[in-house]
Amino acid sequence: MTPISPEERQRVRDLLEVLTRTKSVSGSEDEIASFLENVLEDFGYSVKREKNNVLVNPNKNLIVTAHMDTVPIKREFSLDAAYAYGTGSCDDKASITAILEALREIEELNFGIALFYDEEENGTGSMEYAHRYRPKMAVVMEPTSLNVASTHYGSLEVIVRARGISAHGAHPEKGINAIEECIKFYYHVKSIPGIMSSMQMIRGGSDELVIPERCEGRIEVLFPPEIKSRDVIGAIVRGISHTISIEIKDSYDGTYSRRVDRLLEKALMSIGLIPKRAVMKSWTDALNLAKVGCDVVVWGPGELYRCHTEKERVSIDEIVIAKRALVALNKIVREEEC
Incomplete structure (x- = not known):
């Protein structure tokens, strides 16, 4: 894998800090939804705002999702040389950072983006999206230490x-x-x-x-x-x-990935990583998507067991790697005509 540059790390650190310091406890997502909408429009994308769901290309066969809400604040944001700390830094604003940084680089977007509200409480955002758009495949970004969770409990x-x-x-x-x-x-x-x-x-x-x-x-x-x-x-x-x-x-009910996990693994291999499989045992938005027949895989930076606690943290380098994998996934989606 190409070494990570100081500039890549700094862009991730700066964006993650802004996102994490923007408080978005479930039920209070208006501010961060507006921020995300503005950033995506500044990147040149056509954005749909449906309540507090922020969507780009919502009718695409494959979507990449993350959620913008957090649990109540247990720890304020901080940084050291390797990690960012604080409620929401990992779950799930690290994933949103990776998505936005990928979109900054992608010239022609071949998948959809869905940034959901209310994941931590009722899953309302993903439920509404699933029933309206019925996506065929989804990469649901949640902390898996970049392992591919193709089995969802x-x-x-x-x-x-x-x-x-x-x-x-x-x-x-x-x-x-x-x-x-x-x-x-x-x-x-x-x-x-x-x-x-x-x-x-x-x-x-x-x-x-x-x-x-x-x-x-x-x-x-x-x-x-x-x-x-x-x-x-x-x-x-x-x-x-x-x-x-x-x-x-x-x-x-739980679910197994059918095809989307292999597309993600191909993207990871293309940037020099050997994919590792994992099991997602927590409820995620993937289960709302799977209920309408969507082929789902869960994947993203960070350690899930630390989330929702004062120990929450995420590796800056994992976010950079996730960004690179999303850029690679965009090319694979085009090549395989997904």
């Missing part, structure tokens, strides 16, 4: 509510502890073969020395594409006791 959320019987804290045998009932239910979910689960919120009890009669929790459940959401739901329901009620939210 399915997911669902379980809201669990437990109703117990209160009693004085000195006599737990006279009551039913709602917190313990929630925990028992969680371990039932966790025991289902082939899935991953995590209790991400639990709320109940007080400081009053009382056995709690109410508790509520939220469980995220992830599973490979060969396991279907309906079967996971069936297994979950079989563990419900008389103290438990549940609500299933955001149920999605």
Whole structure:
């Protein structure tokens, strides 16, 4: 691979800083959507603004996507010689930086661009785009350390509510502890073969020395594409006791890439990288696109496990490499008449 020049690094650092310092917590994307719209128009592209989705060539067979919103701020932006830090720096403004820097170099764009709003909360932007345009293929940019995530897990959320019987804290045998009932239910979910689960919120009890009669929790459940959401739901329901009620939210089956992953791998090889495969286990906009039959792959700079925390960071060099790969992908799309 051609060495990265100081000028390439500096352009990425400067743009990423502007994007990350532009706050865009889910539900507050107006400012960054306007900024992105203006930048793309300055590059000479015809831009469509649909609510806060910012689109270029939205009817193309292959689109490259990223999302502009972030979780609430855990850490402000900062830089050192190798990394950028701060909420949104990696998830997902590093990907937007790579897209914009690629578009700065591309003379004739052969794929579409979709920059979505509301990925972190409800996925509204990608849902609206998917149903309106029904793309055939998509590279969904999310942190994968530049590995090609051609397998995407399915997911669902379980809201669990437990109703117990209160009693004085000195006599737990006279009551039913709602917190313990929630925990028992969680371990039932966790025991289902082939899935991953995590209790991400639990709320109940007080400081009053009382056995709690109410508790509520939220469980995220992830599973490979060969396991279907309906079967996971069936297994979950079989563990419900008389103290438990549940609500299933955001149920999605997983998916495998069909062709788009190979196009991306070809682009990576053309710039001197050996592609590595990965699995995307988090919900992403790719699942909304896959629901309308889109062939999706997830790929981008950064380490997902650090995101949504004060440890979020991204390698400046990975962003440059991602930019180069997108420029190469544009040529491959033309050559293969995608």
